[in-house]
Amino acid sequence: MESLSVFIGGRAGDGIDQASLLIGKLLNQFGYYIYIYRDYPSLIRGGHTFSIVRAAQARIGAHRQTVDVLLALNQDCLDKHKDKRHSRTIVVYDSDVVKSDGLGIPLTSMVKEAGGPEIMRNTAMLGALAKVLGLPWEKFEAIARANLKKETELNIALARKGYSAADIFYKIEAQNKPPLPILTGNEALALGLSAAGLDAYVAYPMTPSSTILHFLAEHADELKLKVIHPESEIAVIMMALGFAYAGRRAAVGTSGGGFCLMTEGLSFAGMAELPVVIVLGQRPGPSTGLPTYSSQTELLFALWSGQGEFSRLIVAPGDAEEAYYWSGVALRLAWKYQLPAIILTDKNVAEGTYNFDPKEIKQLPEESLDLWSGSGEYLRYQETASGVSPLAFPGEPGRVVKINSYEHEENGTTTEDRPLTKKMQEKRLRKGIALIKEIEGLEAVKVYGRKEAKTAVVCWGSGKHLCVEATEKLDVRVVMPLVLSPLPLVQLRRALEGTHQIIIVEDNATAQLAQLLKLGGIKVDAVILTYDGRPETVEQLEEKIARGVR
Amino acid sequence: MNEGQTPILWCPGCGNFAVLNVMREVLTELQAEGVPLEQVVLAAGIGQHAKIVDYLKVNSFYALHGRAVAAAEGIKLANPRLKVIVFVGDGDSYGEGLEHLIFAAKRNIDLTVVVHNNRVYALTTGQYTPTSPLGYKGRSTPEGTHEHPLNPLELLLAAGATYLARGYNAKTEQLKLLLKEAILHPGFALIDLLQVCVTFYNQYDHYNQRGYELTGHNHADYNEALSKIKEWDYNSDARIALGKFYQVERPTFDSFFRGDNKVDREPVIKKLFERMV
Ligand SMILES: Cc1ncc(C[n+]2csc(CCOP(=O)(O)OP(=O)(O)O)c2C)c(N)n1
Numbered sequence: 070m071e072s073l074s075v076f077i078g079g080r081a082g083d084g085i086d087q088a089s090l091l092i093g094k095l096l097n098q099f100g101y102y103i104y105i106y107r108d109y110p111s112l113i114r115g116g117h118t119f120s121i122v123r124a125a126q127a128r129i130g131a132h133r134q135t136v137d138v139l140l141a142l143n144q145d146c147l148d149k150h151k152d153k154r155h156s157r158t159i160v161v162y163d164s165d166v167v168k169s170d171g172l173g174i175p176l177t178s179m180v181k182e183a184g185g186p187e188i189m190r191n192t193a194m195l196g197a198l199a200k201v202l203g204l205p206w207e208k209f210e211a212i213a214r215a216n217l218k219k220e221t222e223l224n225i226a227l228a229r230k231g232y233s234a235a236d237i238f239y240k241i242e243a244q245n246k247p248p249l250p251i252l253t254g255n256e257a258l259a260l261g262l263s264a265a266g267l268d269a270y271v272a273y274p275m276t277p278s279s280t281i282l283h284f285l286a287e288h289a290d291e292l293k294l295k296v297i298h299p300e301s302e303i304a305v306i307m308m309a310l311g312f313a314y315a316g317r318r319a320a321v322g323t324s325g326g327g328f329c330l331m332t333e334g335l336s337f338a339g340m341a342e343l344p345v346v347i348v349l350g351q352r353p354g355p356s357t358g359l360p361t362y363s364s365q366t367e368l369l370f371a372l373w374s375g376q377g378e379f380s381r382l383i384v385a386p387g388d389a390e391e392a393y394y395w396s397g398v399a400l401r402l403a404w405k406y407q408l409p410a411i412i413l414t415d416k417n418v419a420e421g422t423y424n425f426d427p428k429e430i431k432q433l434p435e436e437s438l439d440l441w442s443g444s445g446e447y448l449r450y451q452e453t454a455s456g457v458s459p460l461a462f463p464g465e466p467g468r469v470v471k472i473n474s475y476e477h478e479e480n481g482t483t484t485e486d487r488p489l490t491k492k493m494q495e496k497r498l499r500k501g502i503a504l505i506k507e508i509e510g511l512e513a514v515k516v517y518g519r520k521e522a523k524t525a526v527v528c529w530g531s532g533k534h535l536c537v538e539a540t541e542k543l544d545v546r547v548v549m550p551l552v553l554s555p556l557p558l559v560q561l562r563r564a565l566e567g568t569h570q571i572i573i574v575e576d577n578a579t580a581q582l583a584q585l586l587k588l589g590g591i592k593v594d595a596v597i598l599t600y601d602g603r604p605e606t607v608e609q610l611e612e613k614i615a616r617g618v619r
Numbered sequence: 620m621n622e623g624q625t626p627i628l629w630c631p632g633c634g635n636f637a638v639l640n641v642m643r644e645v646l647t648e649l650q651a652e653g654v655p656l657e658q659v660v661l662a663a664g665i666g667q668h669a670k671i672v673d674y675l676k677v678n679s680f681y682a683l684h685g686r687a688v689a690a691a692e693g694i695k696l697a698n699p700r701l702k703v704i705v706f707v708g709d710g711d712s713y714g715e716g717l718e719h720l721i722f723a724a725k726r727n728i729d730l731t732v733v734v735h736n737n738r739v740y741a742l743t744t745g746q747y748t749p750t751s752p753l754g755y756k757g758r759s760t761p762e763g764t765h766e767h768p769l770n771p772l773e774l775l776l777a778a779g780a781t782y783l784a785r786g787y788n789a790k791t792e793q794l795k796l797l798l799k800e801a802i803l804h805p806g807f808a809l810i811d812l813l814q815v816c817v818t819f820y821n822q823y824d825h826y827n828q829r830g831y832e833l834t835g836h837n838h839a840d841y842n843e844a845l846s847k848i849k850e851w852d853y854n855s856d857a858r859i860a861l862g863k864f865y866q867v868e869r870p871t872f873d874s875f876f877r878g879d880n881k882v883d884r885e886p887v888i889k890k891l892f893e894r895m896v
């Protein structure tokens with residue numbers, strides 16, 4: 070099979086998330102590329118939740134209109150998802166609670182008979198899926214055993230029952246590719262930061278960034294990381310800046326609401342020249358908005374938040390591999406230039422699950438910290454050509470390290486002196502000039518599709534895979550900036566050379582990337598915007614782009 | 620640590636001068652007793668109090684209004700060998716950033732917090748603070764406040780602080796002893812320092828009359844400390860106890876984050892990837 074989509078849905082609390090990961094791992098074993106989209110409401114029990122697991126022969130990061138198998142643990146899976154069925158979609162459902170056509174299996178009574186908790190319905194369902202996909206039982210059992218660590222025997226027994234009750238509809242064949250790790254954007258981001266030398270992660274829970282906190286807390290011991298969950302996002306950013314002052318690399322993670330609370334600290338980082346990495350996971354707003362859905366509404370906020378004028382780095386990865394690499398870049402460059410760096414993700418990237426090929430990890434920019442030589446008086450804010458002052462940290466003799474949120478002299482004491490005020494402002498902004506040179510030296514803009522096409526679709530973040538797949542059949546090139554501040558205009562212009570038409574695709578209502586490009590002198594012809602929190606399907610977007618292409 | 624280059628910008632007669640002088644002596648003595656100056660970090664909020672870090676040639680972190688304590692926690696957790704002393708204002712830390720104070724006490728993180736409690740926002744010209752008395756007339760409350768003051772020591776005792784004292788800038792010998800004791804205390808220590816603002820709330824006469832040296836109670840007894848703390852509610856005309864109210868030892872938050880534990884992450888990450896197949 071070239072590709073396969075499996076839908077699994079139920080109520081929140083039915084274990085859909087874990088079940089979909091297992092389906093992903095199962096298909097992964099056959100050498101497919103995997104993408105999992107999770108759709109869940111902001112509550113713990115009740116409500117409808119579902120995942121779509123897609124397997125394909127090429128790299129993917131979006132889902133299609135219809136699914137090939139629909140696993141229904143509750144009636145909503147049928148009533149709310151009629152549009153996801155094609156003429157041959159196999160529906161497997163718990164016949165004790167769901168009315169449907171297709172393959173009914175009495176999962177609830179099966180689990181009851183075996184004396185298991187209700188949540189084990191999904192193990193029996195997975196057994197049924199294995200049969201539907203034509204997998205040999207032994208192969209399925211091995212994978213299930215490796216992943217179901219609790220109550221393994223009972224789980225396996227139930228899966229076996231589900232397997233026996235189902236029929237074969239498809240024939241999954243092994244692909245010519247070894248299975249690759251599958252992980253979420255957040256997990257990749259966490260590992261990318263760790264690999265680049267992170268010392269501490271400080272965060273207050275907020276979807277869609279909480280899973281970074283959970284993941285790093287779980288692995289803090291192995292990674293030798295300090296992971297701290299303080300009283301508020303204000304404390305979070307201030308603690309992280311305390312870490313930076315003491316010479317330890319810290320990152321923080323949040324969403325829009327938490328980032329609002331961090332903006333005074335962000336501006337402080339700009340003034341005091343304290344490096345910090347902020348993960349800003351976007352979800353629809355304003356305010357609390359839709360906590361568990363996706364958006365791209367914080368681009369301009371990230372760009373202009375915080376009082377005063379200072380340089381910042383903003384990167385926006387579009388899948389797990391980019392999250393790994395660009396979070397490492399963000400950490401390295403935040404330290405090299407002593408400024409705040411923001412990793413702008415969206416819920417679809419943050420909580421989407423992708424394949425990740427560790428062999429394809431790109432080399433990070435060298436860690437070239439400008440450390441103080443140790444001679445003479447230490448000046449934390451020493452004037453230099455690049456604006457970057459040599460670094461030293463408190464704790465060693467022969468130096469006094471003073472940082473300051475007020476305007477300051479080179480040694481860090483407060484000043485209101487007129488020429489010095491101008492000089493220091495210019496010093497800080499000079500770092501931004503050095504930073505843009507560095508960014509233009511990296512592959513900060515990617516081009517996909519037909520590179521000579523006259524129409525360019527420009528997208529960012531999770532829009533990447535969606536746009537690339539939606540334009541496969543169109544005469545279109547896809548341009549994706551990975552760095553949004555400072556904007557890599559040289560690379561962007563090169564990527565757009567020879568186009569007659571530029572169409573922007575993004576998940577917000579005011580075309581924020583389009584506004585930013587206009588400021589950079591790039592003329593945008595059309596925008597395709599979505600702002601309902603849900604990712605579009607490949608087909609929906611393809612149709613909109615096709616209609617727009619001149 | 621006395622460089623004298625930076626002009627001192629406090630009003631003549633300000634209680635902060637005494638604090639600065641005592642701090643110089645304390646740091647000199649601590650050095651002689653084996654606390655190297657380079658391992659000391661001073662953090663400060665924003666307000667008249669905070670200027671003290673500009674006047675001491677010691678490592679410093681001049682933070683934001685209300686946020687010095689949270690930053691100081693980060694510094695301590697990053698490098699637990701550092702001695703972190705935090706100078707904050709009453710508007711700054713009993714108002715704007717109160718939550719950080721409460722949580723730092725709750726964690727019993729090893730910090731010393733000195734609250735320059737002048738009971739006004741001095742830098743922004745004398746508005747009322749959480750410890751101004753009921754009816755205090757400032758520029759934001761010309762008719763007098765309609766709220767009772769907070770007893771910060773009572774709050775912090777409940778929050779879990781393991782060292783609590785009250786000092787007075789006119790009693791410099793006692794202040795010196797308290798500061799040293801607080802700095803050497805392994806855990807969260809706070810001194811509520813009655814620091815007189817001569818311009819906006821001159822309480823010298825009142826503190827001189829009502830202040831007395833606290834002696835004779837059991838510092839390790841929570842209830843005894845509490846009853847001493849409650850003697851004066853920052854509003855009444857009661858006697859004002861000066862000295863140490865409470866001191867006990869409990870495990871500190873930072874003790875769980877010791878060391879840098881540098882590790883080669885590559886093999887660890889490789890192993891994690893393998894588990895994700
Ligand atoms: C977020 C923020 N709000 C307000 C201010 C303005 N401000 C500076 S100092 C201060 C009050 C200072 O009072 P206090 O902390 O008691 O210090 P004091 O000057 O009395 O020593 C205020 C309101 C500020 N700098 N930052």
Ligand SMILES: [Mg+2]
Nearest residue numbers: 708709710739
């Ligand atoms: Mg004050």
